[in-house]
Amino acid sequence: MRADGVLFDKDGTLFDFSATWDVWAAGTLRDLAAGVPGRLRALADAAGYDLESARFRPQSRVIAGTNREAAECLAPELPHLSIAQIEDHLMRSSAEAQLTPVVALAPLLDALRGLGLRLGVMTNDTEFGARAHLGAAAVADRFDFIAGFDSGFGGKPSPAPLLAFARAQALDPARVVMVGDSRHDLTAGRAAGMQCVGVLTGPATAQDLAPLADAVLPDIGHLPDWLRGADG
Incomplete structure (x- = not known):
C-alpha cells in the first residue's frame, strides 16, 4: 500500500463539479440579483460564470476559493449587503445544492x-x-x-x-x-x-x-x- x-x-x-455547482450557481446568482436590471450579468462576471453556457469559466476565483473569497468577489455588485451577509447566503444555499x-x-x-x-x-x-x-x-x-x-x-x-x-x-x-x-x-x-x-x-x-x-x-x-x- x-x-x-x-x-x-x-x-x-x-x-x-459541473453537474453540481454550475447548476447551483445559476440559481444562486439569480437569487442575489433579485431582478435588478444588469445585476445578474455583473454578478456572473464577478464570479467568473458564463451565463450563456451556464458554466464557471476555468479561471474563476470561485472554483477553488473559500466561501469568504466568493463573497468578496460578489460584494462590489451587492452594496446593500455586507460580505458576512453574502457569505451566509452562499453557505446556506450551497448546503442545499443538489449533489452529483x-x-x-x-x-x-x-x-x-x-x-x-x-x-x-x-x-x-x-x-x-x-x-x-x-x-x-x-x-x-x-x-x-x-x-x-x-x-x-x-x-x-x-x-x-x-x-x-x-x-x-x-x-x-x-x-x-x-x-x-x-x-x-x-x-x-x-x-x-x-x-x-x-x-x-x-x-x-x-x-x-x-x-x-x-x-x-x-x-x-x-x-x-x-x-x-x-x-x-
Whole structure:
C-alpha cells in the first residue's frame, strides 16, 4: 500500500463539479440579483460564470476559493449587503445544492476503510457545508476528519489544514495522499509533504494537474488500484 491515509477535497473530487455547482450557481446568482436590471450579468462576471453556457469559466476565483473569497468577489455588485451577509447566503444555499457524486461513494469509502486507511475531507467550503453535503450523501460517518476553511486550520493552498489531518490521525504526512481536482489541492499537498493525486471531475485538465501530481486519474473510483501500486 502506498499510504496510510487519504485526504479528499470535496467539490470536483467527491462530487462532480459541473453537474453540481454550475447548476447551483445559476440559481444562486439569480437569487442575489433579485431582478435588478444588469445585476445578474455583473454578478456572473464577478464570479467568473458564463451565463450563456451556464458554466464557471476555468479561471474563476470561485472554483477553488473559500466561501469568504466568493463573497468578496460578489460584494462590489451587492452594496446593500455586507460580505458576512453574502457569505451566509452562499453557505446556506450551497448546503442545499443538489449533489452529483462522481461514483457510488459508500462502497468506495468502505473499500478504502477496509484497506485500513484513515479518511478525511478538507474543503475550502465551510465546515457547515461539508457536513451537510456528506450527510446528504449518507457518507459523513465514513470520515475520520472533516474540515472547512473556517475550521481553525486555514484554507488551501496552505498546507496547514492538511497537516492538521495528519496530526489528528497520528499519520506521517509522507504516508498521506491528498486527492483533489485543482492546483490549490495539489499545491497544498506538495507543501505538506504528501503524495498527490489529481482527478478530472472538476474544471482542471490533466495538463493543469500533472506537474503537481504523482498521478492523474479519471475519478476517485480508480484510487484503490493506484493505492495498491497500479500505475496512474
